Amino acid sequence: MQPESLRSEELFFTVPLTGWSGGEPFSQSALTALEQGQIISLPELGFPLNAKEMRCLNEGTVKKGRKNISYRALSGKITGVAHPQDEDLIRGLLQRHHQACETLVRSLLPHYTGALHTPVNTLRVHPVTAWKKGSSWRKDDTRLHVDAFPSRPMQGERILRIFTNINPHGESRVWRIGEPFTAVATRFLPKTGHYSPWLCALQHKLGITKRYRTRYDHLMLGLHDAMKSDAEYQLSGLQLEVRFPPGSSWICFSDQTPHAAMSGQFMLEQTYALPAEAMADPQRSPLKILEKLTGALLL
Template sequence: MPETRTNQEAAVITLPHQDWSDVPLASIDAVAALEQGKVLFFPHLAFNLSEAEKKLLTPELVDPKRKNISYQPEQQKLTGVALADKYEMVQKLLARHHQACQALIISVLPEYRHALHMPTNSLRLHPISAWKASTSWRKDDTRLHVDAFPSRPNYGERILRIFTNINPHGENRLWRVGEPFPELAQRFLPRLKPYSPFISWLQDKIGITKTHRSHYDHLMLQMHDVMKADLEYQKNGPQQAVEFPPGSSWICFSDQTPHAAMAGQFMLEQTFLLPVNAMKTPQNAPLKVLETLLHKPLV
């Protein structure tokens, strides 16, 4: 491991919660830390599964054509379940995790409670090593990256994710966490391809994207790809190894915090979108950072 590492104490903020609705400590401003790109780590915040639910922890449950099982709670829409007789139990499990995440938001990030939208919950059952062996480098999440949606432009809205390690065999989820977003943007911005409004229009018309891809969405997707393609940066760029044991949870803005999942299996993940104007410090949003560097609006 190279010496140019971020300091773990600077990259990760540890919180003592043992319950999803615990009252936070007044001395910790979790919102401010999160908006600076920190990972909020809850080493004792477990999501307990029943004995019947533990039997769901097998990759055979996932549709071979999909990476994960996905649940949209507002539509009660579940996709990616390969075994029809397990459908109802999976839906109840993901609905319960979604409810727990809502309680955690109210407890730790109350400023966001009325602004978060488009929730999606995922059950990740494949070992990272197996998925890495069968996917392209662009989809290889063992490479440091910031999240961007190729087909679903989000026009600068934040991607907030809550992760929970539910591994029943004592296996940690291993991550690498990278440098602050302003430094990342300055590093890679000169290497990104120019934005073409015509290509964006064409991609929308032929169905590659669900809506028109903005200049911001173009840059974030480019950054995602250029980061993953740079093997020297992957090896020697600023980063910190972090372990998330079973029975722990963590939160980050995955569009802002460079991250890579190196090892582990069995995880629950809740995703929300957050408007930039709902942030406590909007200037920390990737949209605002990129607009400041380029001196023009991007959406």
């Protein structure tokens, strides 16, 4: 059975930026689309690498057993680099991408300036197909899901991500995009299971989670798992396959936009946390949507 399709115009808001420093006037429509769960598509916004940086685009760059290289801009800490002699070069690359993303946010999403926090930049060099090998279904990101982290409860905060395809061989990043968050939540909330405040407190005390897992986090993690474990939904749920070519970027709230990475290799990714109350319309946050559907406060 072939899955029913969504329309591209329902999923994307396209902005014709060609440079990270802006040039396109701020658009309230872009901000509204993003908060409604759409993806801001930046089809002409690439991030060129110099010759030395290009040599880092190989799987041997990443430490064995790790999925990617991560850089924390506030501390300058970098993790996941296989060879110490490459650290300064890759740190410089990720720092440069972080600074470009900061400039982009100030231009395109000025409403969030000063509210976004805990920036993490990521260099992904493995092909998507390598992620599936030896991974459980929970870690299989080729399955449609909304982002939620078992060890890092968000406590109602948003996950904003800026992606850039830096593939030097002309290969697109292929995603599947799913139905609106409210439809996902309505479908899968009954499968999220019982919430135990006592167990969550114990997990935090033992260091299993970095923060206390609220009922909101329990529900988000439950949605993530229920979506991934439902084979029929993965095949026949409302969805659309999309391609992001090299030299393009895109932005989304990955905790709200159902997505699955199907193929591709080499990508830069900037992740931010955003308090829900810092949104232009906090009522569109997963927190408020779930509170409306459950009829309960979740924090």
